[in-house]
Amino acid sequence: MDDVVKLLDENLSYISHEIIEDTLFIRVASEKLSVICPSCNTASTKVHSRYERTFHDLPMQGKKVVYVIHNRKMFCHNVRCHRKTFAEPFLFLPYKAKKSTRLEQEIIKVAQHVSSLTAERILNCGIAKVGKSTICSLLKKTITIDKIHVKRVCIDDFALKKRRTYGTIMVDLDTHRVVDLIPSRDGEDVINWLKTFPNLEIVSRDGSITYAHSITEAHPKAIQISDRFHLLQNLTRYCIEFFKSVVKTNIKIPVTTLKEAPPVNVNHLNIPFAEKVKAANGLLDNGYTFHQIAKVLQMDIRTVKKIVSMSLHEQEEYLMGTMKQSHAYKMLQKEKQISEVRQLYKQGNSKRSIARQLGLDPRTISNYLNPETTGTHASLGQTRPSILDPYAEEIKRYVTNRYTAIQIDAILRTKGYKGSVSTVGHYISKLKKSLFEDRQLLQNAEFEFVKRKEIIPLLFHSKKTKTKLSEKQL
Numbered sequence: 112m113d114d115v116v117k118l119l120d121e122n123l124s125y126i127s128h129e130i131i132e133d134t135l136f137i138r139v140a141s142e143k144l145s146v147i148c149p150s151c152n153t154a155s156t157k158v159h160s161r162y163e164r165t166f167h168d169l170p171m172q173g174k175k176v177v178y179v180i181h182n183r184k185m186f187c188h189n190v191r192c193h194r195k196t197f198a199e200p201f202l203f204l205p206y207k208a209k210k211s212t213r214l215e216q217e218i219i220k221v222a223q224h225v226s227s228l229t230a231e232r233i234l235n236c237g238i239a240k241v242g243k244s245t246i247c248s249l250l251k252k253t254i255t256i257d258k259i260h261v262k263r264v265c266i267d268d269f270a271l272k273k274r275r276t277y278g279t280i281m282v283d284l285d286t287h288r289v290v291d292l293i294p295s296r297d298g299e300d301v302i303n304w305l306k307t308f309p310n311l312e313i314v315s316r317d318g319s320i321t322y323a324h325s326i327t328e329a330h331p332k333a334i335q336i337s338d339r340f341h342l343l344q345n346l347t348r349y350c351i352e353f354f355k356s357v358v359k360t361n362i363k364i365p366v367t368t369l370k371e372a373p374p375v376n377v378n379h380l381n382i383p384f385a386e387k388v389k390a391a392n393g394l395l396d397n398g399y400t401f402h403q404i405a406k407v408l409q410m411d412i413r414t415v416k417k418i419v420s421m422s423l424h425e426q427e428e429y430l431m432g433t434m435k436q437s438h439a440y441k442m443l444q445k446e447k448q449i450s451e452v453r454q455l456y457k458q459g460n461s462k463r464s465i466a467r468q469l470g471l472d473p474r475t476i477s478n479y480l481n482p483e484t485t486g487t488h489a490s491l492g493q494t495r496p497s498i499l500d501p502y503a504e505e506i507k508r509y510v511t512n513r514y515t516a517i518q519i520d521a522i523l524r525t526k527g528y529k530g531s532v533s534t535v536g537h538y539i540s541k542l543k544k545s546l547f548e549d550r551q552l553l554q555n556a557e558f559e560f561v562k563r564k565e566i567i568p569l570l571f572h573s574k575k576t577k578t579k580l581s582e583k584q585l
């Protein structure tokens with residue numbers, strides 16, 4: 112047994128051993144007469160104290176091996192050394208480690224080829240007791256990126272914290288493995304990072320100018336590829352934007368007989384929710400019951416009760432909820448663009464050149480460069496207040512009684528209105544339009560509305576399963 116121990120370190124001597132279940136415990140002690148202080152390299156022979164230090168080593172005869180060293184703590188005699196005492200160090204055992212160097216190497220050898228969970232299972236049967244987090248940290252210490260051999264890669268941004276901080280990931284196109292990550296997507300950082308990979312030949316990326324610029328800057332000769340995913344994503348987005356610019360939110364079509372439409376759920380009147388809210392208010396004023404309203408508008412009775420019990424202001428807030436979702440996405444896109452503009456400006460591009468590169472108006476660029484500009488639209492969901500708002504109820508009454516704009520203007524003037532006649536005119540025509548729509552909604556059964564957002568999926572999916580529209584509506 113002493114010979115076995117000497118293989119680990121020739122200064123060790125065997126004391127005793129003991130087998131407990133699947134583990135062999137071996138007691139040893141160091142025979143070295145003088146020990147070198149690791150801080151000042153001065154030799155010391157004076158022992159301060161002794162303590163037991165245990166560590167795992169390679170298995171023997173199918174048993175896990177744990178060494179128990181009667182480790183010495185020595186005095187350091189060097190008065191200039193910052194240590195008064197030090198523990199005897201060993202070459203086979205890193206400072207404070209619980210595993211011998213050769214065992215660590217064995218663990219890494221196993222873990223490199225399988226997942227850390229599998230490695231944990233393999234190692235725990237007969238090699239050493241080790242957890243997956245230990246395996247991971249051992250691997251992290253050893254893996255170095257072989258930057259010389261990285262040639263064909265793809266880079267893309269990812270969110271460390273959505274809308275706040277982004278990082279950049281690099282994936283090897285040949286091995287499909289993550290090569291490296293950095294906690295930034297700023298031009299300067301990406302350039303410096305890319306420069307540390309000396310042999311990049313192909314870099315695939317999204318459509319962002321920042322990345323394109325960084326790659327050109329770091330590797331002018333590398334071929335840049337716009338990847339299919341981002342090409343399609345951009346194309347899809349532009350198609351939707353274009354479609355939205357030419358088609359109304361709600362499209363009026365001749366009514367499709369409700370009887371033949373698919374049953375329940377799908378069988379709702381296709382009018383915007385905001386319109387339903389308005390109509391529900393009108394019906395309630397006309398003495399309809401909740402049940403009747405729910406039936407006419409094809410809404411859930413609980414929803415009807417909920418919205419009509421709200422004040423006008425609360426109803427607006429409720430409707431805002433649905434708007435906010437689409438707003439959030441737009442905000443994200445805008446913020447991305449703002450940061451891109453600022454990046455380009457920082458890199459010394461002129462406003463005019465940025466405008467040209469991004470296809471934006473130079474005034475927008477100036478606006479984006481203003482540090483106070485954020486992705487938020489200040490005007491989201493707000494209708495501008497009118498100076499006629501205090502007279503709203505009154506005006507509604509006059510309009511229903513068919514007063515002309517001039518008559519209404521005259522009455523309001525006696526009550527302190529100081530605005531122009533044309534303001535009254537505009538206000539009334541808007542009011543008439545909404546009153547007319549209300550009426551039409553309740554009386555007109557010849558038409559119904561199809562939502563634009565139900566049509567959009569049909570641009571990309573030939574299958575009708577992607578839309579809520581009925582066969583007839585299509």
Ligand SMILES: [Zn+2]
Pocket residue numbers: 148149150151152153187188189192193194
């Ligand atoms: Zn010392």
